[in-house]
Amino acid sequence: MSAATKSANKSTVSKPSDREIRIERTFDAPRDRVWRAFTDPKLLAQWWGRGNKLVIEKFELERGGHWRFVEHGPEGKHGFEGRFREVTPKDRIVQTFEWDGMPAYVIIETLELTDLGDGRTKVVTLSLFHTTEERDGMLESGMEEGLNQSYEALDRLLATME
Amino acid sequence: MDRAFAAISDPTRRGILHRLGRGDASISDLASQFDMTLTGMKKHIAVLEGAGLVATAKVGRVRTCRLGPQRLDAEAAWMRMYQEMVDARLDRLGKFLERTKGGAS
Numbered sequence: 001m002s003a004a005t006k007s008a009n010k011s012t013v014s015k016p017s018d019r020e021i022r023i024e025r026t027f028d029a030p031r032d033r034v035w036r037a038f039t040d041p042k043l044l045a046q047w048w049g050r051g052n053k054l055v056i057e058k059f060e061l062e063r064g065g066h067w068r069f070v071e072h073g074p075e076g077k078h079g080f081e082g083r084f085r086e087v088t089p090k091d092r093i094v095q096t097f098e099w100d101g102m103p104a105y106v107i108i109e110t111l112e113l114t115d116l117g118d119g120r121t122k123v124v125t126l127s128l129f130h131t132t133e134e135r136d137g138m139l140e141s142g143m144e145e146g147l148n149q150s151y152e153a154l155d156r157l158l159a160t161m162e
Numbered sequence: 163m164d165r166a167f168a169a170i171s172d173p174t175r176r177g178i179l180h181r182l183g184r185g186d187a188s189i190s191d192l193a194s195q196f197d198m199t200l201t202g203m204k205k206h207i208a209v210l211e212g213a214g215l216v217a218t219a220k221v222g223r224v225r226t227c228r229l230g231p232q233r234l235d236a237e238a239a240w241m242r243m244y245q246e247m248v249d250a251r252l253d254r255l256g257k258f259l260e261r262t263k264g265g266a267s
Contacts, residue, residue, distance in 0.1 A: 011249050011252060013245070021241075023248055023249060023252065025252050025256075027255065027256055028259070029259040029263070033262075034255075034259065037255055037259060038255075043258075043262075047251070047254040047255050047257070047258035048251060048254070050247075050251075050254070051254075073164060074164075075164055075167075075168050076168070078167070099244075100171075101167070101170065102240050105240060123252065125248055125252075127244070127245075127248065
């Protein structure tokens with residue numbers, strides 16, 4: 001029966017504001033399983049790391065808790081880390097996200113799971129990019145034109161994505 | 163994506179992208195601005211060029227660098243990669259859920 005509903009599930013990408021990206025996708029799995037895939041480190045390690053070995057160094061799933069993942073790719077190691085800001089079981093996680101390669105570019109990620117009632121789960125990730133202070137600092141340093149070009153490029157890119 | 167990831171993981175290369183966002187520059191200009199050898203700068207430019215973030219053209223004896231076909235500076239490149247990363251991660255989650263269906267869950 002699952003063959004009939006075999007997922008052609010695709011992401012929907014939108015930009016709710018200047019600083020946010022929202023990605024929505026539906027999964028053919030009940031909310032419990034999706035929640036566990038996101039919160040059980042043993043399960044997380046199996047899909048999070050782009051097929052590379054993923055070492056979960058810290059995963060303190062509670063408000064204020066610290067998480068840190070290190071992905072061991074063919075071209076080297078990439079570390080990612082942040083803190084949990086909100087953890088509401090099966091429903092919502094708000095956390096910060098920072099890649100070692102772009103220090104101080106902290107993204108606030110919100111993950112929301114919605115039970116669609118038919119064994120499927122809607123997953124929404126909302127990513128809020130860097131602070132207004134950082135953005136304004138960039139503008140002061142003469143980056144406005146470069147940034148506008150970049151955002152135009154990003155617009156075009158987003159427009160080509162389903 | 164890994165190539166772009168590697169390209170902007172270096173602070174000097176991010177600085178180069180920011181600099182080129184304000185206008186074209188020769189490799190020797192960049193080398194002196196970033197206080198490094200010509201050889202060192204050439205390596206950074208090669209990495210950025212390989213990722214499509216920088217394009218170079220030789221005019222006479224001078225190789226000029228400008229932002230590449232992607233026209234992205236480091237920040238936008240990072241945002242774009244981040245977005246691809248999230249999207250690809252959801253793909254893998256879907257496959258993982260499919261693969262582990264009916265398992266002891």
